[in-house]
Amino acid sequence: MRAVPRHVACVMDGNGRWARRRSLPRTAGHRAAETAVIDVIEAARAAGVEWLSLYAFSTENWSRPSDEVDYLMRLVRRVVRKHAPLLLARGVRCRFLGVSDPRIPPELAQDFDDLTTLTGENRGMTLTVAFDHGGRRDIVEAARSLIRSGTPAGEVTEAVLAAHLPFPDTPDVDLVIRTSGEQRISNFMLWQVAYAEMVFPQVLWPDFRAPHFVECLQAYRRRDRRFGGAPTQPNGEH
Ligand code: IPE
Numbered sequence: 001m002r003a004v005p006r007h008v009a010c011v012m013d014g015n016g017r018w019a020r021r022r023s024l025p026r027t028a029g030h031r032a033a034e035t036a037v038i039d040v041i042e043a044a045r046a047a048g049v050e051w052l053s054l055y056a057f058s059t060e061n062w063s064r065p066s067d068e069v070d071y072l073m074r075l076v077r078r079v080v081r082k083h084a085p086l087l088l089a090r091g092v093r094c095r096f097l098g099v100s101d102p103r104i105p106p107e108l109a110q111d112f113d114d115l116t117t118l119t120g121e122n123r124g125m126t127l128t129v130a131f132d133h134g135g136r137r138d139i140v141e142a143a144r145s146l147i148r149s150g151t152p153a154g155e156v157t158e159a160v161l162a163a164h165l166p167f168p169d170t171p172d173v174d175l176v177i178r179t180s181g182e183q184r185i186s187n188f189m190l191w192q193v194a195y196a197e198m199v200f201p202q203v204l205w206p207d208f209r210a211p212h213f214v215e216c217l218q219a220y221r222r223r224d225r226r227f228g229g230a231p232t233q234p235n236g237e238h
Pocket residue numbers: 012013014015016017018056057058061072180
């Protein structure tokens with residue numbers, strides 16, 4: 001097993017609770033999340049993580065009050081524009097997973113396209129921002145694409161189906177980090193997390209910083225990934 005996970009996926013959770021603890025509106029928690037996002041991108045790069053995926057907005061998050069949704073759209077737009085030069089300079093290749101709902105403001109979709117194009121030649125870490133993402137929807141889309149391709153049922157294997165997922169070059173997730181103590185996957189990259197290790201730090205996302213990220217990597221290193229096989233650690237408890 002690699003000492004550093006190749007693909008880390010973060011469920012950035014706890015913004016609302018962070019704000020509530022300060023008697024602030026939920027939107028203040030989202031705003032405070034920006035620093036954590038940049039810190040984690042830098043920490044992941046520094047640690048040698050090759051793929052970083054961040055869950056920013058789920059297909060289920062459309063059910064939130066419209067003023068919160070509107071705020072998130074404006075905030076993400078501002079963050080994307082503000083940090084584009086940094087991401088370019090750091091060699092980070094950026095792309096956006098999801099982004100299919102007509103409720104996404106066209107100017108935000110344009111900013112996503114612009115950042116994708118701007119950083120498309122970068123060969124450093126690949127940053128996938130899951131926005132308007134649902135893991136089940138991706139699998140349904142893959143099934144549709146597969147059927148359209150006319151592939152005979154007998155020829156459908158896991159690899160063939162995976163090739164029809166959005167961004168099929170994405171490797172399996174090695175480590176899921178979900179902040180705020182919640183322990184669920186909430187429809188995030190369902191196909192890719194099949195054998196991911198998971199850690200659930202208590203810290204709320206707006207307080208999450210590089211040292212927390214490094215702790216998660218250390219926890220990962222202590223895991224014995226067996227993939228259904230026999231234990232690899234001699235004298236292990238298992
Ligand atoms: C995560 O924080 C951010 C998004 C889902 C956009 P939450 O807004 O879910 O924060 P909590 O879970 O209410 O604390």
